[in-house]
Amino acid sequence: MAAASLLALIDDIATLLDDVALLTKVAAKKTAGVLGDDLALNAQQVAGVQAERELPVVWAVAKGSLVNKAILVPAALAISAFMPWAVTPLLMIGGAYLCFEGVEKLAHRWLHSADEDAAHAAELMQAAGDASVDLVALERDKIRGAVRTDFILSAEIIVISLGAVAGAAFSTQVMVLGAVALVMTVGVYGLVAGIVKLDDLGLWLVRQARAAQGAASHALQGAGDAILWLAPGxxxxxxxxxxxxxxxxxxxxxxxxxxxxxxxxDALVQSAALAWPAGHLLVQALLPLAADLVSGLLAGSLVLAGVSLVKRLFARAGSRAA
Known part of the structure; x- marks a missing residue:
């Protein structure tokens, strides 16, 4: 009986780990949109920082990200345990916010002029190269801004992941959210560290090419030039x-x-598949993506319009009060 109980326990653990692995994979896929934005935003946060300080800044933000997730994961688990009805509304809010961020990015060139963006970039570069500027304070400001950004994106990741495992056992939820939080943090900031040091790698290869001779020199020069060309894009x-x-x-x-x-x-996909039987696999794969894209654009536009209207109303109320 003891042996049977042990085997049953091992089987339960193996099944649990399989479920955790599967659900973690599902949650990771669902948070892909946030991660893409997370990578871009956090890598941009260290733009203008001196080369030798890039990795320390990324590491400081990564530690802040871990603190964010240490707060968000227990909060998400508490919601799942005591207010499971709130998971779907939170998930919908997170989805709407994702769409809003996307539309806001597209509308950025209309909301902010190119001169404003260029002036901001020039200010960052000048501050980083000016010996009279307190670089420690500059780094702290960048780190605080990046950690605030990470908190919002981490909240989206955790909420989306929670929605993917809402029906699972509590122990599975704990393991999945913990795994997602850790893997996403290590993956995102590991990639950010690699991206911000790409130009340094390219320059190092170019320097090595000058010291080398023959085919090795041409190979190193080509690799360095390729990396330097690739990094901005x-x-x-x-x-x-x-x-x-x-x-x-x-x-x-x-x-x-x-x-x-x-x-x-679903009805649209079925109708299109019946109308084009030869391409039903293509229809089933692409049409839902197109529907999601259109829905995301519409939802984000509506939220942006609402936010813009509220800002204008508050601005008018403030001007009248003054």
């Missing part, structure tokens, strides 16, 4: 892919949370 690509993924993830959350939208998308 990588951030832009991350930003574009992150924004697209935010619409897809946020739109998917909203479509699944609203029964009318969910059934409407």
């Amino acid at each position: 990588m951030m832009k690509a991350l930003s574009v892919l992150g924004t697209l993924a935010m619409f897809l993830v946020g739109g998917s959350i909203l479509n699944h949370g609203l029964p009318l939208a969910h059934h409407g998308v």
Whole structure:
């Protein structure tokens, strides 16, 4: 009996770990949009920081991110345990916020002029190179801003992950959210560290090429030039892919949370598959993505319009009071 009980316990543990691995994978896929944005935003936070201080700044933000998740994970578990009815509304709010962030990015060139962006970038670069500027204070400001940004994005990740495991046992929820929090933090900030040091790697290869001879010199020079050319474009690509993924993830959350939208998308996919039997696999794969993208754009536009209207009303009320 003892042996049978031990085997049963081992089987239960193995099943639990399988469930954790599967649900963690599902949660990670659902948070892909946030991660893309997280990578771009946090890498941008260290723009203008002196090269030798880049990694310490990233490490400081990573520690702040761990503190954020140490607060958010227990809060999410408490909500799941005592207010499970709140998971879906929180998930919908998180999805709407994702869409809002995406639309706000697209609208950035209309909301902020290119001169403002250029002036801000020049100010950062000048401050980083000016010996009279307190770099410690500058770094602290950057770190605080990055940690605040991380808190919002981490909250989205945890809420989305909680929605993916809402029906699982509490122990599974603990393990999944803990795994997601740890893996996402290590993965995101490890990649951020790699991205911000890419240009240094390129310059190092170019220097090595000057010391080498023959084919080795040409190979090192080519690799260094390629990395230096790739580094600026990588951030832009991350930003574009992150924004697209935010619409897809946020739109998917909203479509699944609203029964009318969910059934409407299913009916549309079935009708399109019947109308084009030869391409039914392509229709089933692409049409839901298109529906999520459209829903994300519409929802984000509505939220942005609402936020802009509220800001204008408060600004008018403030001007009248003055």
